Amino acid sequence: MTQTEQLGLLLRTIGFVAALLVVWRFVYLPSAAEQFRQAIFGLRREMFLFAVDAKIPFDTPAYVHLRTQMNGMIRFAERLTLLRLVLISAMPSARAKEHGKRLDDLLAQVPDEVARLKLKGFRFRGSVEIVSHLLRTSPVVWVPYCAGTAVGAVCWLFGWRPKLDAEAEAMLKSIARPRQQTVAAARFASVKAVEADAYAIGRQQRPSHSRVVAAQAA
Numbered sequence: 001m002t003q004t005e006q007l008g009l010l011l012r013t014i015g016f017v018a019a020l021l022v023v024w025r026f027v028y029l030p031s032a033a034e035q036f037r038q039a040i041f042g043l044r045r046e047m048f049l050f051a052v053d054a055k056i057p058f059d060t061p062a063y064v065h066l067r068t069q070m071n072g073m074i075r076f077a078e079r080l081t082l083l084r085l086v087l088i089s090a091m092p093s094a095r096a097k098e099h100g101k102r103l104d105d106l107l108a109q110v111p112d113e114v115a116r117l118k119l120k121g122f123r124f125r126g127s128v129e130i131v132s133h134l135l136r137t138s139p140v141v142w143v144p145y146c147a148g149t150a151v152g153a154v155c156w157l158f159g160w161r162p163k164l165d166a167e168a169e170a171m172l173k174s175i176a177r178p179r180q181q182t183v184a185a186a187r188f189a190s191v192k193a194v195e196a197d198a199y200a201i202g203r204q205q206r207p208s209h210s211r212v213v214a215a216q217a218a
Contacts, residue, residue: 033077036133044070047122054115062106062119082138
């Protein structure tokens with residue numbers, strides 16, 4: 001290979017790497033941030049619908065705290081990186097510890113046990129979404145993650161599973177999206193229910209044909 005060919009190969013390699021970096025920075029990372037943001041949007045909407053169904057007041061401190069956390073995740077999705085998380089974990093502040101303890105205390109104040117477990121599940125699922133986002137946007141952890149996933153799959157296959165308490169099992173089950181209805185199907189069902197109620201009320205208020213005839217005869 002001549003010196004000119006070596007130079008051409010070097011330039012092509014540099015151009016290819018530069019193109020990959022441009023695609024990574026201006027295409028992939030914004031798309032990953034938008035995917036994370038949409039996941040938190042869906043989680044926040046699901047928590048809102050649960051609060052409506054369970055008749056949880058919207059001014060409940062635990063609900064307000066979780067919703068504020070999700071709003072922060074949506075707002076600062078682009079700033080959520082592995083490096084920032086490592087720096088924050090390496091330099092824990094009293095404010096961060098107080099923040100986590102305060103949320104635990106607020107969740108403990110929820111009187112209904114089912115609602116409390118469900119809210120803890122929403123918190124846990126938010127953490128899972130953060131970890132998933134960091135895995136998608138941090139190439140440095142791809143190899144360890146794949147190795148850990150393989151080891152975990154082997155352990156699960158041979159029945160080497162950790163024993164979990166009831167609360168941990170409920171949180172793990174809450175990760176799975178409910179398959180009974182999608183959000184669109186739930187909205188359609190609610191609209192149809194409102195239309196059916198309106199039709200029934202109209203039928204009750206509308207006088208029948210025989211009553212009209214009798215009134216005209218009188």
